[in-house]
Amino acid sequence: MFFSCPHCRDLVATDRETNLPPVLCPRCGGRLRADVPREKAATAVTATGDAPAKGGPSFARFLQVAASAPAATETDTHLARETTNEATSDAVKAIVDVEPLASVVQDEPPAVEPEEIETAATAIDEIATKASVPAAPSPTLQYPGPSFTRQRAQPLIPARTAKWQWAALVVLAVLLSVQVLVADRARLAADASWRPLIVSLCAVAGCSVPAWHQPSALAMLSRDVSPIPDTQGGLNVQATFRNDARWPQAWPVLLLSLSDADGRVLGARAFAPKEYLGATATQTELAPGQSAQIVLRLHEPNPDVVAFSFDFR
Incomplete structure (x- = not known):
């Protein structure tokens, strides 16, 4: 009780x-x-x-x-x-x-x-x-701690990115790509796969593109070396060639080699565009499919010269 x-x-x-x-x-x-x-x-x-x-x-x-x-x-x-x-x-x-x-x-x-x-x-x-x-x-009561840790956790709301920020990011990426292409246009323009893009880009941006250089695309149409009458060792050199490249090319350097009957080279000389075009030439490039004829007068005292050859550099 x-x-x-x-x-x-x-x-x-x-x-x-x-x-x-x-x-x-x-x-x-x-x-x-x-x-x-x-x-x-x-x-x-x-x-x-x-x-x-x-x-x-x-x-x-x-x-x-x-x-x-x-x-x-x-x-x-x-x-x-x-x-x-x-x-x-x-x-x-x-x-x-x-x-x-x-x-x-x-x-x-x-x-x-x-x-x-x-x-x-x-x-x-x-x-x-x-x-x-x-x-x-x-x-x-189960998890005692400081007062600031006992506050109710607020649900995390993912921040929404504004659409204009994505647009600005795309524009900045495009501008950066354009700057890289323009800065390296000399090297990229020498590549046949990149040159069309570089040419179109510089046409809009107003930048210059280096001329295309492809000596193998210059085809020799005719050539002739003949002695000049009434001169001793004088030679008259004539040549005609055409640009078969896709883009305009600068005038090439012409290399003339003279050899004897055994094929030994007796003399060679490289002619710059100013030497075979003359001072009156105003055209700086050879357009695609365009042909040109040059005439040179040389003096060669060696009478054993029987053959000649042309090459482009």
């Missing part, structure tokens, strides 16, 4: 054999029996080892601990609810039954009023209800 301690209002169990309360309250150490003197009460408590546990937890504390533990299943919740209801009814009966026991203490407060019993029963019912309903785990 249980009854309420007049000093600390805690529930105290009576002895099972004698059905009498203990001499001192196990919780607060208050005297519960007036028929035992204080000296004998202290001696009895020391002998039996029933010293009050001033720092120990009360019965209500055990109920609160049980309330904080979440139920695992519905069956456990039902069993806990039935057990709590039985304990509550027994506690209320104990309070009612042992109410006269409080009168045995002569120098203690009066007995517990019915309103206090109802208040205690209501508090026990609330504790039992909390024990039967598992509390939702709190993230703040």
